Amino acid sequence: MTDARYLVLSELYMPTKGGTAVWFAEVYRRLGGAGTHIVTARVPGDADYDRTQPNSVHRVTMRESRWLRPASLPRYLGLLRGGLAAIARARFSAVHAGRVLPEGLVAWLLARLIRRPLVVYAHGEEITTWSRYPRRLWAMRWVYRRAERVVANSDFTRERLLELGVRPTRIRLIHPGVDLARFHTAIDARPERAELGLGEGARLILSVGRLSRRKGFDRVIEALPALCAQGLDVHYAVIGIGEDQHYLETLAARHGCAERVHLLGHVAPEALPCWYAAADLFAMPNREIDGDTEGFGMVFLEAAACGTPALAGRAGGTGAAVLDGETGLRVEGADAEAVSAALARLLGDPLLLARMGEAAAARAHAAFSWERVAELTRTL
Numbered sequence: 001m002t003d004a005r006y007l008v009l010s011e012l013y014m015p016t017k018g019g020t021a022v023w024f025a026e027v028y029r030r031l032g033g034a035g036t037h038i039v040t041a042r043v044p045g046d047a048d049y050d051r052t053q054p055n056s057v058h059r060v061t062m063r064e065s066r067w068l069r070p071a072s073l074p075r076y077l078g079l080l081r082g083g084l085a086a087i088a089r090a091r092f093s094a095v096h097a098g099r100v101l102p103e104g105l106v107a108w109l110l111a112r113l114i115r116r117p118l119v120v121y122a123h124g125e126e127i128t129t130w131s132r133y134p135r136r137l138w139a140m141r142w143v144y145r146r147a148e149r150v151v152a153n154s155d156f157t158r159e160r161l162l163e164l165g166v167r168p169t170r171i172r173l174i175h176p177g178v179d180l181a182r183f184h185t186a187i188d189a190r191p192e193r194a195e196l197g198l199g200e201g202a203r204l205i206l207s208v209g210r211l212s213r214r215k216g217f218d219r220v221i222e223a224l225p226a227l228c229a230q231g232l233d234v235h236y237a238v239i240g241i242g243e244d245q246h247y248l249e250t251l252a253a254r255h256g257c258a259e260r261v262h263l264l265g266h267v268a269p270e271a272l273p274c275w276y277a278a279a280d281l282f283a284m285p286n287r288e289i290d291g292d293t294e295g296f297g298m299v300f301l302e303a304a305a306c307g308t309p310a311l312a313g314r315a316g317g318t319g320a321a322v323l324d325g326e327t328g329l330r331v332e333g334a335d336a337e338a339v340s341a342a343l344a345r346l347l348g349d350p351l352l353l354a355r356m357g358e359a360a361a362a363r364a365h366a367a368f369s370w371e372r373v374a375e376l377t378r379t380l
Contacts, residue, residue, distance in 0.1 A: 005035040010098025013040035019298035030374035039082035079106040104143040117148035124157035124295025154317025177373040183305035189278035206279035211242030216285035223340035224257040237262040276306035286313035287333030304360035327360035
């Protein structure tokens with residue numbers, strides 16, 4: 001253990017949903033207790049959550065402005081005020097930024113002010129999406145090149161950083177992790193399967209994530225009629241909310257499989273592992289849309305820890321989360337026929353599913369605990 005104290009700037013932090021928010025909450029509560037200060041956004045339910053955390057959490061308002069230009073200026077100022085308030089209260093060993101923008105730019109200023117090293121996290125999708133905008137591309141490159149360390153969540157993200165001119169010696173590859181106390185193979189999932197009315201031989205596909213087009217949930221729905229035609233009693237459950245809710249409902253009705261598609265919305269955190277365990281296969285055949293892609297996919301690790309193999313897309317950094325042919329399959333998510341064929345191959349071969357599920361669980365428990373991620377972060 002060390003006496004390191006971190007000033008962490010991250011707009012995304014629990015109880016906000018999403019992998020990035022979970023990552024920072026899990027890692028930094030293991031790194032420094034009250035000596036680590038988190039500057040993050042105000043969100044509903046934050047007061048109750050913060051009371052349970054060992055770190056010192058500073059909540060600031062982060063909203064776009066309707067009147068100022070640039071509209072994002074209040075977000076930068078909110079982070080800056082929060083960071084300055086933390087600096088006035090404590091001394092830090094390093095400044096960590098959850099993303100390159102807006103956190104990284106503000107963190108660079110604070111790090112220079114207190115003469116401490118800067119660490120910036122890179123997740124992949126922000127690079128591919130924002131690179132289409134010249135000013136954001138310039139700002140990203142400027143911040144990444146001035147950070148003492150840049151954490152890449154996958155080889156895919158590392159390659160994008162190298163393309164931006166970041167020195168290889170400054171990049172550290174650290175994959176996100178999974179809470180192995182919550183996600184494991186000894187879970188009784190019979191109540192969840194009974195909730196959907198699944199019979200003894202029914203197959204359940206599960207997806208977890210924001211209902212957005214690039215996740216590939218529509219490709220799974222499109223494949224259901226063909227799977228049923230092959231004699232498979234298959235159902236599809238989706239956990240999450242988002243802009244594609246109506247689109248997915250309409251798509252299921254159009255393909256005549258609405259009774260087999262279960263859009264569950266939010267589920268309680270304690271119930272999420274049970275749904276992973278209830279599934280025969282986890283599916284997120286992601287694809288890139290207008291530069292927006294999947295940088296890693298922590299949900300694949302959560303499924304793996306519960307012994308559930310996965311179907312992933314080839315876009316982005318999912319290869320770090322799903323080993324093709326070992327813990328699941330990766331296909332071109334934009335190719336509906338490829339997705340359908342992969343689902344049929346997996347669901348039609350129980351022995352293959354079982355073998356991949358065992359391999360996925362073994363890999364998750366051996367290499368992806370949050371304790372391991374925290375130790376790798378400490379060495380930065």
